[in-house]
Amino acid sequence: MLERLITGAEIDGFRLGECMHSGAQGIIFRVTRPNKSAPMIMKVPRFGQGEPAENLISFETEANILPALSGAHVPRFVAAGSLERTPYLVTEWVEGESLETILKRGTLRADQIQNVGAALADALHSLHRQDAIHLDVKPDNVIIKPNGKAVLIDFGLAHHARYPDLLAQEQRFAAGSAPYISPEQMLGTRSDPRSDIFALGVVLYEMVTGALPFGIPRTMAGMRDRLWMDPIPPSAHSIESTPWLQEIILRCLEPNAAARYQSAAHVAFDLRHPHQVPLTERSTKSRQAGVIAQARRWWLARGERSPPRRLPNVQVSTAPVIMVAVDTTHPHDERLPALQRVTGQVLSLSAEFRLACVSVIGAGPMVEGKGDTATASGIHREHLVRLRHWVAPLNLPPHRLALHVVVAASPADALLEFARQNHVDLILLGAPRPSQHALAWWRSAASTVTAHAHCSVHVVRVPGETADADAAPGDALRDAAAEEGKP
């Protein structure tokens, strides 16, 4: 089929435009179709006599997986040609810049690393949520769109738990790119979403230092180093590396998947809230472990690693981000202890959670007990203290906890925005107070959050409270009707 591929030719209704790339694995053309204005590309694998069989298997893998994926972080699938006669894959053309190109211009500033890193973590989380694992995350395969979002491309090495893994049987070629491949992937595991988190760590390391944590190994032995060797800490390379960034990167690069972040959402969370990153000895390391420590790691790395038996989506669900809305402007509110009890119960169901306690305060220094002279930062601090006081009885380890005071006019909107941005899986918040029952339910923050949240919402009511303490539900409905009837 390759000989037919020239600009201007037509294949199954697609007209070939400019040839954008011609490599060992295949050729990429821009294509157009009548009545379709969206820009598209066609990817054609090199196959047949003299071409490596993996080209076709990677193509088959991508053609299987891409149509099953959706969302803003993957190119939209358009069409696939028949495998026997005309294998090709047409997808949307993603406008933006490859992360490879961005990195060629030099290392990035901490704030750029934060944005690009969090965007990439968002994309991986979205993929893992769909039971897919990329397994070839590297700057080449990441496009940063003009709006800052990341799109993952090239699913030729990917794994989707709902489809047979055609590559698992093909051990003749290394399933991954040498500098980025995770230790468990090297040992043949293709079903662990945490392999993508390792690769994300390598990309973050590269963004900070301009170097690769394990170099570009050319031999199998060189690749095996990552099973036990710890990389030179980023701070030894670059002044841009801060303790929190080093903490995040080295945690992603832990050889044992269980010691890494368990969900890409948690990496995104830490990159977006650097001051909430709990620092361990990883953050201050200035050199690699000594010979004895390395030898110990090498010894430990010999042990068996069993891949997770759960679907990627189920696997990341065991590491939820839980958000609790705590109204610190009313510290004596009778709902706060009830909310605390329920939070404790919910957290006891999961070992790998991240709890974000969020308090929304109004703009301006309008806080009870404070004069107008109180400064904004003083007020902020005061509410952080109240949040910390509220959460203290739950006795949570610091790396499970994050505290946020958000200044906003609308608590509901602020909570929704926080939840969306941070991949929150469950929102806990109080029901309206009994004194608010005269107010129609649909006007409460709890109802707005419940109606518009992208995730589950747990509305906590103080036991024994009844809705008709002050007003019968009928009154509220009548009020609502009267309100609606107004011009």
Added chain:
Amino acid sequence: MVIALLADIHSNLEALDACLAHARERGAERYAFLGDLVGYGADPQAVVDTVARYAADGAVVVKGNHDAAVEKRAGYMNDASTEVIEWTRAVLPAVSRAFLAQLPLCIVDETMCFVHASAASPERWVYVDSISAALKSIEAAQRPYTFSGHVHEQMLYFQSSVGKVGAFSPLQGSPVSMHSNRRWHALVGSVGQPRDRNPSAAYALFDSGREQITFHRVPYDHLAAARKIREAGLPASIAYRVEMGI
């Protein structure tokens, strides 16, 4: 063309009816019954009648080891299974016994092979329960697609470009592409006696046009099917297996 693939019905009428209705709703145009219509369950005659009706309309039906045992006693079966086979032989009318006796062991067309156990020597009732057994069956079938039962679990084996075989444990309700450039061996699960601690009936739908297979689990009144086994005076251990899906 959407083909419903049903194996190991084992005289379970409730499970069979549920799967047939489920397949019909999803556009099944052709039916293939992959052996073991009888044995274990309490409704051999109704099940054989139903399958014979589909056969008259062109359905594929192959013989299973329990069907063969009705005709000729099998030495390898355990006491409970043998007891049910004896009972089945006694209650089935001659015409139903004759229907079972004339079933072929294997049916092939250009692209598909239908068999109860392994396409490599179907009469030996070999379990395709490993990669090596799947490879033997695939190579004997010489077709892109082999469909079988006997193992009472759902599994999809596929051959790589170098001839090695991989195994994929399918998720129910998710269509899986089976391009005919490689060879595939699908174990479709058991309609009447699933054994993975899920009592729901198991079967699969193959869409030959789209080259896609979808494995299904269909909840049905398994407690009623188990009750009938007890009421017929058949071994309680078999009723318990149907209740628990073990």
